[in-house]
Amino acid sequence: MLITGGRVLVGSGAYLEDGAVLIEGDSITAVGPRKEIEQQAGVNVPRFAFDGTVMPGLIDAHVHLAFDGGPDPVATLQNSTDEVLFEDMRRRAEQLLHSGVTTVRDLGDRGGLALRLAAEISDRRTPGPRIVSAGTPATTVGGHCHFLGGEVSGEAEIRNLVRRNLAAGAGVIKAMVTGGGLTKDGPKSHQSQFTAGELAALVDEAHKAGVPVAAHAHGADGIAAAVEAGVDTIEHCTWMTSDGLDFRPDVVQKIITQGIAVCPAVSPHWQMLPRFFGEERAAAMFDLVRRMADAGVRLMAGTDAGVQRAGFDGLVPALSFYSYLGLPNASIIDMATSDAATALGLGSVTGRIAPGYRADLLLVDGDPLAELDALKDVRAVFASGLRYEPNAAAE
Numbered sequence: 001m002l003i004t005g006g007r008v009l010v011g012s013g014a015y016l017e018d019g020a021v022l023i024e025g026d027s028i029t030a031v032g033p034r035k036e037i038e039q040q041a042g043v044n045v046p047r048f049a050f051d052g053t054v055m056p057g058l059i060d061a062h063v064h065l066a067f068d069g070g071p072d073p074v075a076t077l078q079n080s081t082d083e084v085l086f087e088d089m090r091r092r093a094e095q096l097l098h099s100g101v102t103t104v105r106d107l108g109d110r111g112g113l114a115l116r117l118a119a120e121i122s123d124r125r126t127p128g129p130r131i132v133s134a135g136t137p138a139t140t141v142g143g144h145c146h147f148l149g150g151e152v153s154g155e156a157e158i159r160n161l162v163r164r165n166l167a168a169g170a171g172v173i174k175a176m177v178t179g180g181g182l183t184k185d186g187p188k189s190h191q192s193q194f195t196a197g198e199l200a201a202l203v204d205e206a207h208k209a210g211v212p213v214a215a216h217a218h219g220a221d222g223i224a225a226a227v228e229a230g231v232d233t234i235e236h237c238t239w240m241t242s243d244g245l246d247f248r249p250d251v252v253q254k255i256i257t258q259g260i261a262v263c264p265a266v267s268p269h270w271q272m273l274p275r276f277f278g279e280e281r282a283a284a285m286f287d288l289v290r291r292m293a294d295a296g297v298r299l300m301a302g303t304d305a306g307v308q309r310a311g312f313d314g315l316v317p318a319l320s321f322y323s324y325l326g327l328p329n330a331s332i333i334d335m336a337t338s339d340a341a342t343a344l345g346l347g348s349v350t351g352r353i354a355p356g357y358r359a360d361l362l363l364v365d366g367d368p369l370a371e372l373d374a375l376k377d378v379r380a381v382f383a384s385g386l387r388y389e390p391n392a393a394a395e
């Protein structure tokens, strides 16, 4: 299929005016000036003529398809059978796709359901974004998200859990390095869960298989421990302590030199956070994300979709947080496309419009480099070459 666009986003902040993208099956075969690509395509190729912006599909690097995004996601999960839950997960995947997301990283499900859904989508039996799934996240006994089934104690049990996830097809290994707010009966968000030896074993087991490790870490101590263990991404990274926040420039420097990406997993409703944390604390937390960005930490976009107040159409609203911090639109779009792809180990697969890449495309009206909100005007989405038109479907 030949897709023509008023402009095609071909690089970081770079448009090709009056461009075209040629796709064949699930891949991009050519991109360039419209006239040139039209000639190359020949007259018999089906066309999708569009005068807005053609850009890479978005990546949400932190979702939980198993949670419903309602007021009590844990209770809803616990009250759902696998069958009901799986049907809900299918619906959420489609919702993500319709909001322009063509790849997600699912950082913790129950019973391998996200892995099952990932296989359905890649076999083209169900519409949805590509899912990189962590399977069952590793946690301590009674620890953060223990109800997902990943309680382990000691290095041998940790290695076994990692191996089970890898055997089931996990594309990332998730470790709950600290507590979290979702688990009311678990450790507090700032408290560390694992020993240095346990974290090292987890990272070793994952890296032996060439699979990256995502560390959920709110606490400053947990962040430092995750960095020492050699994880690949840090989720949340809020620098919490028992009585405040503790931003550690020496640890930030290691995050940069070790090439660790940070996913702040900012809520689509981030403007409401001052109401929950208080004005002063929320401002201090926001400021630490800005300081990480200013220091040169590689940030990537993610929403924690599924937890309280985080629905499956929230990536673009969440991106407005980075505008508020003062980041340029080109950098924000990179965080949700090429930079996220690199951090997920998919840097040569998706996140860019170039020959050989998967045909993961988002077609929006308007000019998102000038006005980020243009990302909300979704006209069509191509996921591995399959076309979805959310607005056409609603009519």
Ligand SMILES: [Zn+2]
Binding pocket: 062, 063, 064, 107, 304
């Ligand atoms: Zn999460």
